[in-house]
Amino acid sequence: MILELVIRLFFGIVTLLLSLIPKIELPQNFLxxxxxxxxxxxxxxxxxxxxTILACIAVIFVVDNxxxxxxxxxxxxxxxxTIS
Known part of the structure; x- marks a missing residue:
């Protein structure tokens, strides 16, 4: 019962955080x-x-991450x- 309460609380918090993300709508002329x-x-x-350009961009992205x-x-x- 306690584990179920903790899991429901966790999923409730995750659902709340995901609901805060706004919808992304692309403009009409995007295509x-x-x-x-x-x-x-x-x-x-x-x-x-x-x-080659795409490979360079991918390497830069990976190194930065x-x-x-x-x-x-x-x-x-x-x-x-205890660790300095």
């Missing part, structure tokens, strides 16, 4: 913008290879009183 953007990227692909996770981990470790 035409994507068509225009892909048209411009097709011209850029003559000079820069798109798969690893740095963030490491800083969070180090912050948590620094809060433990």
């Amino acid at each position: 035409s913008f994507m068509g225009d953007a892909s048209y411009l990227i097709s011209f850029a692909s003559y000079f820069l290879p798109i798969p 690893i740095k963030l996770l490491m800083s969070i981990f180090n912050w948590i470790i620094s809060k433990i009183p």
Whole structure:
């Protein structure tokens, strides 16, 4: 009974937090913008290879996220009183 109460409380809090996230509505001309953007990227692909650019962006994204996770981990470790 107590475990069920704790689980219901947890799921209630999660549901409350998820309900606070607003709905995202795209503007009417979003699809035409994507068509225009892909048209411009097709011209850029003559000079820069798109798969290479995507690989570079992916590596930057992964490295930044690893740095963030490491800083969070180090912050948590620094809060433990016996570890300096």
